[in-house]
Amino acid sequence: MSTAEDALANSTSDASLARSKARSAQIDLAIDEDPSKFRILTGDRPTGHLHLGHYFGTLRNRVLLQDRGVETWVLVADYQVITDRDGVGPIRERVLGLVADYLAAGIDPERSTIFNHSAIPALNQLMLPFLSLVTESELHRNPTVKSELEATNGRAMTGLMLTYPVHQAADILFCKANLVPVGQDQLPHLEQARVIAQRFDKRYGRADADRPVFPRPEALLSETPLLLGTDGQKMSKSRGNTIELGMSADETARILKKAKTDAERVITYDPQGRPEVANLLMLASLASGRSPEEIAEGIGDRGAGALKALVTEALNEMLAPMRARRGELMADEAHLLDVLRAGNARAAEQAEATLDEVRRAMRMDY
Structure with missing residues (x-):
């Protein structure tokens, strides 16, 4: 060879x-x-x-x-x-x-x-x-x-x-x-x-x-790090488990509300043991600049609902100016x-x- x-x-x-x-x-x-x-x-x-x-x-x-x-x-x-x-x-x-x-x-x-x-x-x-x-x-x-x-x-x-x-x-x-x-x-x-x-x-x-x-x-x-889709599987356009950049804030909230987590109420960052929860924490981390461990500690025992609400807020805040600019651009072919x-x-x-x-x-x- x-x-x-x-x-x-x-x-x-x-x-x-x-x-x-x-x-x-x-x-x-x-x-x-x-x-x-x-x-x-x-x-x-x-x-x-x-x-x-x-x-x-x-x-x-x-x-x-x-x-x-x-x-x-x-x-x-x-x-x-x-x-x-x-x-x-x-x-x-x-x-x-x-x-x-x-x-x-x-x-x-x-x-x-x-x-x-x-x-x-x-x-x-x-x-x-x-x-x-x-x-x-x-x-x-x-x-x-x-x-x-x-x-x-x-x-x-x-x-x-x-x-x-x-x-x-x-x-x-x-x-x-x-x-x-x-x-x-x-x-x-x-x-x-x-x-x-x-x-x-x-x-x-x-x-x-x-x-x-x-x-x-x-x-x-x-x-x-590799991000998972909202169903816990590989993020893919064909699977429909993604949040598109051009989606509205309401669409983002609806998708994240259905995101897969687990039965544990206390939120911890454990990529191996709790991959779906860790994935949501990582999304919040990438959007906010805070570490996933810090975010998990802040949520504590408030459960998956609080986690999803925090992720939704962080992503929508980060994407808001991009989405507004994208809307203007799409109107000017x-x-x-x-x-x-x-x-x-x-x-x-x-x-x-x-x-x-x-x-x-x-x-x-x-």
Whole structure:
């Protein structure tokens, strides 16, 4: 097995994860020293509305990184909607809703580039040379691809689903991103991008003598704990167990009133023994800035009703200005389209420049 294949196969090992965490901490310190050294690629599939898991897991951190001075590229991954679906659904509404969520949360289109897959042909063209750099067995070993195959119940996997990790590599590498905020479960995707960058330079050399065509992107691991849905299961748009960012305060209250807890009246923070209660405490903590232990102690023996009321108040207070801004943005479709088109123009220019470099390196610049 080659060095690149070893890296890909071991990207989720305990030792590799420890190294990733240590390196992520170093990168975080380096951002404070000189944010101009970094360019971030991040994004979402427009398969539904963003919810609290998205906000606390990624969106809030994107805004913080932008405000720290890191150049940020935010992808609306519309082509990836069809990797595992028969149709695109209400794609226009969902794409514009994503843009509104980004802006309402604090993404500044003057400092960050918001763009979508289907508007950037040169990005997608990178898939062709990239596919020649990976093997079928490597793609089948990718955890996301494996889990999708296991969940198909005999239905054939699409070619786009199988090559999903390569498409993500194109997303990262087209804009020369050298930093990708990810959770631990996404490390194999990032490692695939690193492998592709390495193999491209090994096979084709460099477009310019003094630097490789592609940087080796690194992970900035999220420190936000995994949040559960209101039913105690994994938070998921398809499960209907989420609180969407665009919901009203009343809708939030109704959903949280039905949230799963347990029979114990005294509220304690015990993620292992009382995961549903701990999850609600963590939501309140993330919304208020207080520790979950402190919140639990304040509630004491007043039970789950008091806990749910406190969580509802904390979340609605935190989300109120974002929701008000989102409402204004959704009423101004022309502005949302202008933001997306401006971002698409910047992304297309970058993608064409990268594709030109790739052609030169491959001796296809004729």
